[in-house]
Amino acid sequence: MPLRFRLIVLVGAALLAGLVLGCAATLINASRSVQNEMRSALLVAEQTVDDVVSQIGGSRNPQRDLADLVASFKGNRHLRVSVIDNGAAEQVNPVNDHRPFGGVPRWFIRLIGVAPETHRIPVMLSGQPLGTVVIETEPRNEILEVWNELSAGLVVLVIFAAATIPLIYLSIGRALRPLDRLAAAMEQFGEGDFAIRVGDRLAPELIRLRDSFNRMAARLDAADADNRRLHEQLLTLQEEERGDIARDLHDEVGPFLFAMNVDIANAARLLKEGRAAELPSHIQSAAEAARHLQRLVRGMLGRLRPIGLAEFGLGEAVGRLVEFWRRRYPKVEYRVRIAPGCENLGEPTDTVVYRIVQECLSNALRHGKPSFIAISVDRDADGDAIVDVADDGPGLRDEPALGYGLIGMRERVTAMGGRLIFANRAAGGLSVRAWLPSPAATVAEQARAEAVR
Numbered sequence: 496m497p498l499r500f501r502l503i504v505l506v507g508a509a510l511l512a513g514l515v516l517g518c519a520a521t522l523i524n525a526s527r528s529v530q531n532e533m534r535s536a537l538l539v540a541e542q543t544v545d546d547v548v549s550q551i552g553g554s555r556n557p558q559r560d561l562a563d564l565v566a567s568f569k570g571n572r573h574l575r576v577s578v579i580d581n582g583a584a585e586q587v588n589p590v591n592d593h594r595p596f597g598g599v600p601r602w603f604i605r606l607i608g609v610a611p612e613t614h615r616i617p618v619m620l621s622g623q624p625l626g627t628v629v630i631e632t633e634p635r636n637e638i639l640e641v642w643n644e645l646s647a648g649l650v651v652l653v654i655f656a657a658a659t660i661p662l663i664y665l666s667i668g669r670a671l672r673p674l675d676r677l678a679a680a681m682e683q684f685g686e687g688d689f690a691i692r693v694g695d696r697l698a699p700e701l702i703r704l705r706d707s708f709n710r711m712a713a714r715l716d717a718a719d720a721d722n723r724r725l726h727e728q729l730l731t732l733q734e735e736e737r738g739d740i741a742r743d744l745h746d747e748v749g750p751f752l753f754a755m756n757v758d759i760a761n762a763a764r765l766l767k768e769g770r771a772a773e774l775p776s777h778i779q780s781a782a783e784a785a786r787h788l789q790r791l792v793r794g795m796l797g798r799l800r801p802i803g804l805a806e807f808g809l810g811e812a813v814g815r816l817v818e819f820w821r822r823r824y825p826k827v828e829y830r831v832r833i834a835p836g837c838e839n840l841g842e843p844t845d846t847v848v849y850r851i852v853q854e855c856l857s858n859a860l861r862h863g864k865p866s867f868i869a870i871s872v873d874r875d876a877d878g879d880a881i882v883d884v885a886d887d888g889p890g891l892r893d894e895p896a897l898g899y900g901l902i903g904m905r906e907r908v909t910a911m912g913g914r915l916i917f918a919n920r921a922a923g924g925l926s927v928r929a930w931l932p933s934p935a936a937t938v939a940e941q942a943r944a945e946a947v948r
C-alpha cells in the first residue's frame with residue numbers, strides 16, 4: 496500500500512479510536528448523571544409530598560390540598576405526580592418504558608440503562624385512607640438531552656474529519672513530492688546519466704539525502720570522466736606504440752632484411768663463379784645485419800614488455816634499465832637500492848614499480864640535467880612497498896604541463912589501492928614516492944570487496 500494511504504489509514508484509525516473511546520466515556524458519564532438527576536428529583540418530590548400529607552389532618556379542604564400538590568408538579572421535566580383513589584389502577588406506568596421518544600433510538604435508551612421508577616405514598620385522614628399519591632420518575636427528557644449533545648458532538652467530529660483527512664492527504668502528497676523527484680533522479684542516474692543533480696528546495700530532513708545524492712553523482716561523474724579520458728589515452732598510447740613499431744619495422748627491419756638478402760645472393764653468386772676469396776666480406780655484412788636486427792627486435796620487445804622482469808626479478812630489471820640510460824648519460828650518478836626481500840614483490844606490484852622507475856628515469860633525464868638519480872625500493876612496517884625516485888635536476892616548474900607520465904603513474908598506483916606523491920626536494924630536484932599495498936593486504940582487500948558484493 497502506498498505510504499500516503501498508509502498514513503491516511505493511520506490517521507483515520509486514530510480518529511475512529513478517539514471517537515469510540517469518547518462515546519464510551521460520554522455514555523458512562525451520561526448514565527450516571529441521569530441516574531443522579533432522577534434520584535435527587537425523586538427525593539425532593541417525596542419530601543414535598545410528605546410535608547403536605549403530614550399537614551393534611553388539619554386542613555379544611557384536604558382534597559383541594561392534594562389537587563394543589565399535584566398541580567405544583569405540573570411542567571416538571573423529571574417527575575409526574577398524580578393522586579389515585581384506593582383500589583384504582585395498580586400501575587401508573589410500565590417500569591421499563593422503551594418507547595421511541597423525541598427521536599432517541601431504543602438502543603440508546605437501553606444503553607443509558609436508567610428505567611422510570613414509581614413511588615406510592617398513601618394519604619390517611621382520621622385513620623381513613625383518602626387516596627394514594629403516585630410519583631413517577633421520567634428519565635427520557637434527560638436522555639433526550641444527552642442524545643442531542645452526543646449527536647451534535649458526532650456531527651462536529653464528522654465535519655472535522657471530513658475537512659482534516661483530505662487536508663492531511665494533500666499535505667502528505669506535497670511533502671512526498673520531493674521524494675518522487677529524488678527517485679526519478681536516481682532512476683536516471685541508474686541509467687547512466689551521471690550529470691543529473693537534484694536542486695529542489697527540500698524539507699530539512701531531506702536536505703542531507705539530496706546533498707549525499709548530489710555528492711555521489713558528482714564523484715561518479717568525475718570517475719566516469721576519468722575513465723573515459725584514461726581509455727582515450729590508452730587508445731592514443733596504443734596507436735603511438737603501434738605507429739612506432741610500424742616505423743621501426745619499415746625503416747629498420749625492411750632495409751636490413753633486404754641488405755641480408757643482397758649479401759646472401761652475392762655470396763651465392765661469388766661461390767658459383769668460384770670467387771670464394773671474396774665471400775667473407777659479404778658473409779660478415781650479412782652477419783652484422785642479422786645482429787642489428789636481433790638488437791632491434793629485442794629493443795622493440797623491451798618496449799612492449801619489461802624485459803627480464805618475470806625471469807630475473809625486479810632488481811635485475813631495474814639494473815638493466817639503469818644500464819640502458821648509463822650508456823647514453825654516463826656522467827650521471829645512478830644510485831640504486833633494492834632492499835632485501837623486495838627483489839620479487841609479485842605481480843602486478845613488480846610491473847608497477849618497474850614502470851614508475853622507468854618513467855622517473857626518463858623524466859629526470861629528459862626534463863633536466865641531474866648529477867644523480869637515486870632509486871630506492873623498500874617495505875614499510877605494514878609490509879607495503881615504497882618506491883622512491885629522486886633527482887637533483889631543476890624540479891617541477893610552478894605549473895608543469897602534465898603529460899601521460901605523471902598521470903599514468905598515479906593512475907597505476909591508485910588502481911592498486913596505493914598512493915603517489917611528487918614534490919620538489921628542498922635541496923632541488925624532484926622526488927616521486929609511491930606506496931603500494933603489500934600483495935597479502937591486496938588479496939585481503941579483494942576478498943573483503945568480494946564479500947561485500
Ligand SMILES: Nc1ncnc2c1ncn2[C@@H]1O[C@H](COP(=O)(O)OP(=O)(O)OP(=O)(O)O)[C@@H](O)[C@H]1O
Pocket residue numbers: 858859860861862863886888889890891892895896897898899900901902925
Ligand atoms: N624529474 C623531473 N624534473 C623536472 N621536471 C619534470 C620531471 N618530471 C616531470 N617533469 C615536468 O613535469 C611534466 C610532466 O611530466 P610527464 O611525465 O607527465 O609528461 P612528459 O614527460 O612531458 O610527457 P610524457 O607523456 O611523454 O611522459 C614534464 O613536462 C616536465 O615539465
Ligand SMILES: [Mg+2]
Pocket residue numbers: 854857858898899900901
Ligand atoms: Mg614523462
